[in-house]
Structure formats: C-alpha cells, structure tokens
Amino acid sequence: MSAKPKLRTFPDRLRQIAMFEIGGLLLVTPPFAWASGVPIRESIGLLALLALMAAIWNGAYNTTFDWIEGRLTGRTADRRPFRLRALHALGFESGLLLMTLPVIVWWTGMGWVEALIADIGLAITYTIYAFLFNLGYDRLFPIAPADGNAAAAAGLAAER
Numbered sequence: 001m002s003a004k005p006k007l008r009t010f011p012d013r014l015r016q017i018a019m020f021e022i023g024g025l026l027l028v029t030p031p032f033a034w035a036s037g038v039p040i041r042e043s044i045g046l047l048a049l050l051a052l053m054a055a056i057w058n059g060a061y062n063t064t065f066d067w068i069e070g071r072l073t074g075r076t077a078d079r080r081p082f083r084l085r086a087l088h089a090l091g092f093e094s095g096l097l098l099m100t101l102p103v104i105v106w107w108t109g110m111g112w113v114e115a116l117i118a119d120i121g122l123a124i125t126y127t128i129y130a131f132l133f134n135l136g137y138d139r140l141f142p143i144a145p146a147d148g149n150a151a152a153a154a155g156l157a158a159e160r
Helices: 010-036 040-073 082-108 112-140 152-160
Strands: none
Touching: 010 112, 040 082, 040 152, 112 152
16 A cells, blocks of 8 residues: 555635536536426526535545545545546446435436436536546646645646
8 A cells, every 4th residue: 555645635625516516506407407397496406405415425425535546546636547537437426326316206206217317317417527527626726745845746737
C-alpha cells in the first residue's frame, strides 16, 4: 500500500457537491418534466429530494472512493485515469439508482417499470454529467500537493 495521499478538504468537497447538484437540477428538471409527464412543480420537488439524497451519497461515496484509491495507488482524485473515472461514475449512479427508485415510485405514482425507466434515464444523464463535471472540477480546482511544492504543482499542470 502507498502512503496516505492528500484528499480534498471538507469545504472543497462541499463546494463540489453544491455546484454539482445545483447544475444538475438546472439541466435536468425541464427535460425530466417533459419526458415523464410529471408537472414541473412536482418534478422540481422530486428532483430536489433526489438531489439531496444524491448529495449525501456523493459525499460518502466520493470520499470513500478517493480514500481507497489513494491508499491503493497513492494517487489523488484529480489524477484519476480515464477508465477508473468512468468506473467511478458508473458505481456512483448504480448505488444511487437503488436508493432513488422507491422514491420515484412513491412520489409520482408511476409503476415500478415506468419509474425504473425514468430512473435509468436520470442515471444515464447524470452519469455523463458526473463524468464531465468532475473532470472539469478537477481541472478548475486541483488538489494542492501535500508538501506545497510549487514545482510539483507546475508539473501537474503541465501533464494536463
């Protein structure tokens, strides 16, 4: 096992979650309301509840994933390779799907199959969004090297 890598700070993680969830609500609510036939007001309420669930899951999942990845590889999350980044996004959305499906059924009155289709549509949309958002977030807000070495930070920037 590798040395303990530096993780994102708690305020940084909160910023990441807030930006992700607000952006997701703005992008997804209108097409969800249109495609599902659920009125926009109900869609906003449902998607806000799902966003809250996702925010809690996001913090727990990402912190755990980053910790395990860091322990196994010594790498910080902002240096995650493409394949692992894709696996990370799929794992996140699969876990969230299991938690949100019963809520969609309950909130909308949809049948299980209809709700599953809606939830899979949301999961696919959010998987793509999560991949692109986290890639962009890691570029905009890189994790500073543990030793604070400016040369190391410049080297990371040059790799991108």
